[in-house]
Amino acid sequence: MRAVEDRQVLIVGGGPAGAATAIRLARRGRDVLLVERAASWQWRACGVFTSPATVVELQRLGVGGPDLDRIARRLPAMRVETPRGTRFRLTYGADGSLAAASVGLDRSALDPHLLDLARSAGTEIRTGVAVRSVHGERATLSDGRAIRARVIVGADGLRSTVARDAGVVRRPPLGDRPALTFHVAEPPPLAPRDARMVVFDGGYVGLAPVPGGRVNVGIVLADAAWRERLRSDGAAATAAAVMRRIPMAGDDPVPWTAPEPCDAIEGASPVAARVAARSGRDWLLVGDAAGFLDPFTGEGLHRALRSAELAAIAIDRHLDGDVAALAAYDRALTRRTRAKDAVSLLVQAFLGSPPAFEYAARRLASRSEVRETMGRVIGDLAPASTAFDPRFLVALLRP
Ligand SMILES: Cc1cc2nc3c(=O)[nH]c(=O)nc-3n(C[C@H](O)[C@H](O)[C@H](O)COP(=O)(O)OP(=O)(O)OC[C@H]3O[C@@H](n4cnc5c(N)ncnc54)[C@H](O)[C@@H]3O)c2cc1C
Numbered sequence: 001m002r003a004v005e006d007r008q009v010l011i012v013g014g015g016p017a018g019a020a021t022a023i024r025l026a027r028r029g030r031d032v033l034l035v036e037r038a039a040s041w042q043w044r045a046c047g048v049f050t051s052p053a054t055v056v057e058l059q060r061l062g063v064g065g066p067d068l069d070r071i072a073r074r075l076p077a078m079r080v081e082t083p084r085g086t087r088f089r090l091t092y093g094a095d096g097s098l099a100a101a102s103v104g105l106d107r108s109a110l111d112p113h114l115l116d117l118a119r120s121a122g123t124e125i126r127t128g129v130a131v132r133s134v135h136g137e138r139a140t141l142s143d144g145r146a147i148r149a150r151v152i153v154g155a156d157g158l159r160s161t162v163a164r165d166a167g168v169v170r171r172p173p174l175g176d177r178p179a180l181t182f183h184v185a186e187p188p189p190l191a192p193r194d195a196r197m198v199v200f201d202g203g204y205v206g207l208a209p210v211p212g213g214r215v216n217v218g219i220v221l222a223d224a225a226w227r228e229r230l231r232s233d234g235a236a237a238t239a240a241a242v243m244r245r246i247p248m249a250g251d252d253p254v255p256w257t258a259p260e261p262c263d264a265i266e267g268a269s270p271v272a273a274r275v276a277a278r279s280g281r282d283w284l285l286v287g288d289a290a291g292f293l294d295p296f297t298g299e300g301l302h303r304a305l306r307s308a309e310l311a312a313i314a315i316d317r318h319l320d321g322d323v324a325a326l327a328a329y330d331r332a333l334t335r336r337t338r339a340k341d342a343v344s345l346l347v348q349a350f351l352g353s354p355p356a357f358e359y360a361a362r363r364l365a366s367r368s369e370v371r372e373t374m375g376r377v378i379g380d381l382a383p384a385s386t387a388f389d390p391r392f393l394v395a396l397l398r399p
Pocket of ligand 1: 300
């Protein structure tokens with residue numbers, strides 16, 4: 001029988017949440033082992049569009065200068081489009097600089113770069129190794145080894161093994177919505193262009209230009225008819241049917257009816273996760289493992305980095321003997337995410353009722369102040385509670 005290896009912190013998963021937690025803990029001088037299932041970076045179902053709030057978080061981690069230029073492509077706005085042709089642009093307070101712009105991220109550059117930063121800070125990283133199960137302080141790896149850690153961090157995404165073995169996984173509130181995602185080639189010249197969020201009957205598709213001459217396509221199938229079609233026709237035919245529903249726009253880089261895919265269509269189902277608790281006696285969850293509602297309001301990446309920051313502070317205190325630190329993390333994260341989750345659920349309620357969504361979209365299109373506020377809330381640049389202020393609701397919904 002192999003010996004058990006003792007570590008201070010074991011982080012399961014090397015996506016943005018796991019890498020950011022590792023960077024912060026290793027910089028505090030902690031002994032950190034991170035294990036990542038993939039042997040090398042590979043395209044998987046994940047998001048690329050994010051607001052300036054995430055760019056600020058990346059800069060705070062030390063991602064800047066030419067690295068940021070390589071990883072992030074500035075997008076002037078996110079254009080939301082309804083099935084009836086109403087359009088409005090969310091600019092997130094953009095002032096022309098990369099630090100204040102929404103961006104499309106190259107995840108094949110971002111994720112490995114964050115792992116490099118974690119490694120340089122002193123984290124030991126093992127790739128091509130998955131955590132199979134977690135019991136108390138002990139994790140069993142796919143290579144047969146066992147690790148005993150004072151804290152185990154679940155940064156393992158939507159289908160978290162750490163959350164599963166802690167018994168906290170619950171059914172997501174929006175049901176079993178699948179998502180499909182891939183990139184298409186964008187021929188030069190690579191002009192600055194808006195991201196688009198195109199709502200169609202029964203779902204929506206996000207089109208986000210990213211570095212390297214590509215556009216990321218992210219499709220969410222919200223209704224049962226589309227889910228049935230996915231089951232019967234498969235991912236490629238379903239994605240093609242959705243692409244045919246995208247209206248041509250003057251600044252489109254390619255015809256969406258005949259895109260040239262750059263990578264395989266990857267899926268996630270459901271594209272959400274919900275947990276009953278985000279920490280326990282000797283474990284905690286960060287990023288998607290700690291809960292994710294839906295890509296439409298795009299908070300996943302920002303939340304991954306913010307939860308990593310809170311987690312690193314809590315773990316540091318826990319290792320110094322503060323027995324309440326991990327429970328305090330759960331409360332702090334719940335406090336920070338509750339109002340934004342309520343906004344996201346409200347947006348989903350409007351999306352679920354096409355006449356109501358059209359009504360709200362027309363008002364957002366014609367009321368610039370309300371639109372600006374909405375963009376700041378959705379982009380995590382203003383407190384989410386702003387969206388429940390009666391003055392804001394009246395300004396948005398009055399005829
Ligand atoms: C289709 C889709 C569209 C999205 N669109 C957006 C968007 O536009 N904007 C936005 O902000 N967010 C979006 N998101 C969410 C965003 O992708 C996530 O919030 C973000 O990637 C979270 O990072 P993470 O590190 O928590 O998880 P992930 O990025 O999923 O990383 C988890 C890592 O853990 C590894 N792993 C999993 N299990 C194990 C195991 N047992 N052992 C070891 N390693 C393991 C995986 O290989 C992976 O590398 C979208 C998500 C999807 C699926």
